Amino acid sequence: MRRRLWLPLILFVAAAVGSLAATLVTGASPLLGLDLQGGVSVVLEPTSDASGEALDQSVDIIRSRVDALGIAEPEITRQGDAVVVQLPGARNRDRALELVGETAELRFRPVLENLTGREVVEPDEPDEGDTTTTTAGDGSTTTSSTTTTTAPGEEGGGLAPGESAGAAQPTTTTSTSTTTSTTTTTAPTAPEQAGEPVQLTPRSEDDADAEVILEDEEGTGVYRLGPTLATGEIVSSAQAEFQNQWIVGLSMRGGEDGIDRFNEVAAQCYVGAPNPEVCPTGQLAIVLDSVVQSAPTIQQPTYERDAISISGGGESAFNEGEAKDLALVLRYGALPVELERQSVQTVSATLGDDSLRAGILAGAAGLVLVALYMLFYYRALGLVVIVGMALQGALVYAIVSWLGEQQGLALTLAGVTGLIVSVGVTVDSYVVFFERLKDDLKLGRTLRSSVERTFKRAFRTILAADISAFLGAAILWWLTVGSVRGFAFFLGLSTLLDVVKAWMFTRPIVTILSRNHVFTDMPGFGVARGLAAAPAPGAGR
Amino acid sequence: MSTVPGASGVPDPAPRRPIWTRLYHGETNFDIVGRRRLWFAVSLIAVLVGGLSLATQELNLGIDFEGGVVWEVPANEASVADARDAVRQHGLANATIQEASSDAGSLLRVEAEPVSAEVSDEVSAALAEGTGSSIDDVNLTEVGPSWGREISEKALRALMVFLVLVTIYIALRFELKMAIPTLVALVHDVIITVGIYSLFRLEVTPATVVAVLTILGYSVYDGIVVFDKVDENTRLVSSTGGLSYSGMVNVSLNQTLMRSLNTTITSVLPVGALLVVGSWLLGAVVLQEFAIALLIGLFAGAYSSLFVASPLLAWLKEREPRYRDIRRRIDARGGEGEAVAAAVAGAGDATGPRTPAGATVSPTGRVIPARPRKKTKRR
Numbered sequence: 013m014r015r016r017l018w019l020p021l022i023l024f025v026a027a028a029v030g031s032l033a034a035t036l037v038t039g040a041s042p043l044l045g046l047d048l049q050g051g052v053s054v055v056l057e058p059t060s061d062a063s064g065e066a067l068d069q070s071v072d073i074i075r076s077r078v079d080a081l082g083i084a085e086p087e088i089t090r091q092g093d094a095v096v097v098q099l100p101g102a103r104n105r106d107r108a109l110e111l112v113g114e115t116a117e118l119r120f121r122p123v124l125e126n127l128t129g130r131e132v133v134e135p136d137e138p139d140e141g142d143t144t145t146t147t148a149g150d151g152s153t154t155t156s157s158t159t160t161t162t163a164p165g166e167e168g169g170g171l172a173p174g175e176s177a178g179a180a181q182p183t184t185t186t187s188t189s190t191t192t193s194t195t196t197t198t199a200p201t202a203p204e205q206a207g208e209p210v211q212l213t214p215r216s217e218d219d220a221d222a223e224v225i226l227e228d229e230e231g232t233g234v235y236r237l238g239p240t241l242a243t244g245e246i247v248s249s250a251q252a253e254f255q256n257q258w259i260v261g262l263s264m265r266g267g268e269d270g271i272d273r274f275n276e277v278a279a280q281c282y283v284g285a286p287n288p289e290v291c292p293t294g295q296l297a298i299v300l301d302s303v304v305q306s307a308p309t310i311q312q313p314t315y316e317r318d319a320i321s322i323s324g325g326g327e328s329a330f331n332e333g334e335a336k337d338l339a340l341v342l343r344y345g346a347l348p349v350e351l352e353r354q355s356v357q358t359v360s361a362t363l364g365d366d367s368l369r370a371g372i373l374a375g376a377a378g379l380v381l382v383a384l385y386m387l388f389y390y391r392a393l394g395l396v397v398i399v400g401m402a403l404q405g406a407l408v409y410a411i412v413s414w415l416g417e418q419q420g421l422a423l424t425l426a427g428v429t430g431l432i433v434s435v436g437v438t439v440d441s442y443v444v445f446f447e448r449l450k451d452d453l454k455l456g457r458t459l460r461s462s463v464e465r466t467f468k469r470a471f472r473t474i475l476a477a478d479i480s481a482f483l484g485a486a487i488l489w490w491l492t493v494g495s496v497r498g499f500a501f502f503l504g505l506s507t508l509l510d511v512v513k514a515w516m517f518t519r520p521i522v523t524i525l526s527r528n529h530v531f532t533d534m535p536g537f538g539v540a541r542g543l544a545a546a547p548a549p550g551a552g553r
Numbered sequence: 554m555s556t557v558p559g560a561s562g563v564p565d566p567a568p569r570r571p572i573w574t575r576l577y578h579g580e581t582n583f584d585i586v587g588r589r590r591l592w593f594a595v596s597l598i599a600v601l602v603g604g605l606s607l608a609t610q611e612l613n614l615g616i617d618f619e620g621g622v623v624w625e626v627p628a629n630e631a632s633v634a635d636a637r638d639a640v641r642q643h644g645l646a647n648a649t650i651q652e653a654s655s656d657a658g659s660l661l662r663v664e665a666e667p668v669s670a671e672v673s674d675e676v677s678a679a680l681a682e683g684t685g686s687s688i689d690d691v692n693l694t695e696v697g698p699s700w701g702r703e704i705s706e707k708a709l710r711a712l713m714v715f716l717v718l719v720t721i722y723i724a725l726r727f728e729l730k731m732a733i734p735t736l737v738a739l740v741h742d743v744i745i746t747v748g749i750y751s752l753f754r755l756e757v758t759p760a761t762v763v764a765v766l767t768i769l770g771y772s773v774y775d776g777i778v779v780f781d782k783v784d785e786n787t788r789l790v791s792s793t794g795g796l797s798y799s800g801m802v803n804v805s806l807n808q809t810l811m812r813s814l815n816t817t818i819t820s821v822l823p824v825g826a827l828l829v830v831g832s833w834l835l836g837a838v839v840l841q842e843f844a845i846a847l848l849i850g851l852f853a854g855a856y857s858s859l860f861v862a863s864p865l866l867a868w869l870k871e872r873e874p875r876y877r878d879i880r881r882r883i884d885a886r887g888g889e890g891e892a893v894a895a896a897v898a899g900a901g902d903a904t905g906p907r908t909p910a911g912a913t914v915s916p917t918g919r920v921i922p923a924r925p926r927k928k929t930k931r932r
């Protein structure tokens with residue numbers, strides 16, 4: 013009996029206090045939404061119907077673009093059909109807005125020089141460079157191309173790879189050691205190749221017709237690239253296939269803007285006789301968003317439209333994921349769907365601060381008023397309400413901090429409003445219970461005997477009402493976008509906590525207190541006064 | 554409709570106490586159900602006025618629904634005219650420019666038709682320059698023309714799903730006849746809230762839409778608390794017990810009256826704080842937009858759960874032959890006054906089986922049936 017009361021109570025208090033302490037100790041705090049800290053929020057929607065898969069891919073692509081900008085804690089999510097991009101901090105916003113949702117161009121550029129292994133200046137640190145470079149390609153590529161050429165069955169040949177993961181640049185002999193060396197030693201120590209540091213071309217100066225120096229995705233391969241020879245428009249489709257190994261099968265569009273253009277390029281780059289002016293290395297880089305996705309060596313002077321494949325060679329063979337990623341890039345150029353800006357909201361840091369201040373102030377004022385009213389109305393039981401609200405507040409704070417830290421769930425102004433509004437719902441569960449207690453006492457029962465029975469009945473009411481409120485919040489969350497979601501989330505969270513609190517806190521504590529004379533019979537303040545119990549109901553026996 | 558003035562026939566513990574005391578002690582006996590024609594008329598008028606206003610004048614939709622761009626920039630020393638100059642050279646001569654002051658200083662607010670991204674960036678820069686603020690202090694909101702429709706459609710869909718699920722939930726938890734008045738009360742609250750927005754030309758923003766959706770939650774929540782009591786009291790209805798269904802609903806309402814009042818007060822306090830702080834500190838923004846709609850909705854919801862949903866439920870149920878018969882018999886016997894008074898005074902919670910013996914006698918001396926008849930409970 014005693015345990016049945018104390019256990020949940022202790023658990024609840026411990027959970028609330030413990031989680032708050034843990035939050036404070038780890039220094040976690042709620043992740044503030046843009047409207048509270050300033051920043052840019054963009055909602056994008058596809059111009060035509062798009063599959064969920066395509067949207068998910070867009071989200072991934074946008075995320076990698078935004079990451080490249082170095083904006084802290086970007087939040088890119090898909091909400092129904094919409095893609096919501098949130099970039100905290102107002103700096104860099106024009107650039108960010110430009111990048112997001114714009115369809116960047118896929119470019120085929122000739123590799124003029126493979127600079128892999130050289131020290132790289134800006135924007136990324138040069139550490140991951142790999143040891144071996146020895147003007148890559150040829151030797152190993154030929155070997156790998158044999159595999160490829162035979163594989164597709166048809167005559168159509170392989171474009172064999174310079175490979176996307178520069179880490180394993182096709183020097184077969186050393187590549188085994190390369191993979192390990194990536195993590196251990198840094199590039200510049202490699203004596204032969206440690207020439208002068210190379211300056212990467214900043215993204216903003218990556219013009220189609222200029223000569224540029226770009227890296228691959230891992231930052232391991234660095235290339236000097238010539239002007240763009242063709243764009244992603246020549247590609248009609250691409251998919252990852254498994255033929256003894258993972259390859260990317262390509263097919264080009266027909267005609268001038270397709271295979272013909274590609275064959276012109278292939279003629280220049282054919283590794284057997286590369287045009288030293290245009291494409292001295294025989295490698296053709298595939299560049300997206302200023303990142304070299306792959307730099308395959310061209311194995312044939314001409315190709316059939318639908319019989320082109322890219323394979324990773326030797327040690328650097330593609331794994332499934334790499335092949336699929338490359339196919340995706342080739343297929344969509346950039347975003348798989350065209351996205352349109354539906355709304356853009358830029359909030360300055362000042363306004364954000366003001367909103368936060370107002371939200372906190374309103375919340376505090378509301379809570380104080382409610383607390384005073386409860387004290388006035390229920391007297392000692394009002395204290396229970398206040399302690400309960402404090403504990404619940406601690407829990408909410410901890411949960412919100414945790415979600416912000418772990419899930420990147422931001423607390424927005426709408427969320428704050430949801431929390432403030434939920435105070436009403438939270439307090440109601442006490443009111444329902446206490447009013448029932450009052451009714452019961454009126455019948456002449458003692459507080460002691462009433463509490464448990466009354467609670468059972470009150471809990472049914474609370475549960476029914478909370479379920480309906482939760483239902484509403486869940487539906488709002490499920491079916492809406494943007495700020496509405498934040499609101500619904502926190503409202504729903506409070507509703508859930510309300511039920512837990514009623515069972516684990518309100519029930520045991522009121523039961524326990526009802527056995528305490530000081531608490532029940534204190535003149536003017538005791539529970540009996542608060543519940544208007546009949547005078548001196550022959551308290552406990 | 555036989556009504557009972559006061560609690561005549563039963564000796565009051567204290568002769569005639571002020572209304573607040575009686576409210577506090579749950580001893581009120583307002584004849585809410587009996588005057589349903591009055592409440593229905595009041596609601597009907599409110600709904601008609603709201604509906605008429607909606608039909609004749611369009612809602613004052615914010616830019617989120619119409620599409621457009623809004624810049625907000627700290628005014629510093631600059632005036633509206635300065636802002637107009639800054640904006641004009643970018644072809645926005647027609648922009649609406651207002652000055653809003655708040656605790657944080659005054660803000661210039663420029664509102665214009667949708668423009669291209671380049672233009673909007675240029676205008677931001679021009680405004681920053683014109684007012685001597687940093688570009689990072691410019692707040693920009695840009696909304697495509699279809700965005701608002703999108704939000705409304707989503708909200709509407711959420712509303713439909715919510716209605717269906719709530720109906721199912723109430724039908725399962727209680728009964729279908731309780732779902733109908735809940736829905737009516739819901740629609741009532743929404744029309745009144747939206748009607749007030751239309752009547753006073755308040756600006757409708759996505760925040761308003763959210764608030765309206767929240768009101769639905771409140772409204773149902775409130776209704777369920779009352780109906781739960783009604784459901785519990787259903788067993789009191791029998792010709793021998795002397796209570797008709799209407800009488801029982803009325804008793805239930807009086808019993809939950811203080812709960813309804815308290816809950817409304819504790820809900821209004823924070824929302825009121827939101828409204829006051831929001832407008833005092835920040836001028837017209839999200840907080841305020843939420844708060845106005847919520848406040849209206851809260852009051853409408855509290856009213857409708859007491860004065861619309863419950864009387865409607867009583868009316869619906871008394872069309873059932875069983876309750877009609879009970880009602881007829883009671884009327885023939887000269888009313889249910891005593892039973893009502895007794896129920897109000899005593900039957901706060903009579904579910905309790907196996908309670909200490911002393912507990913079954915109410916202060917009025919009436920004996921409460923020790924073992925409620927299970928048969929009459931809902932199935």
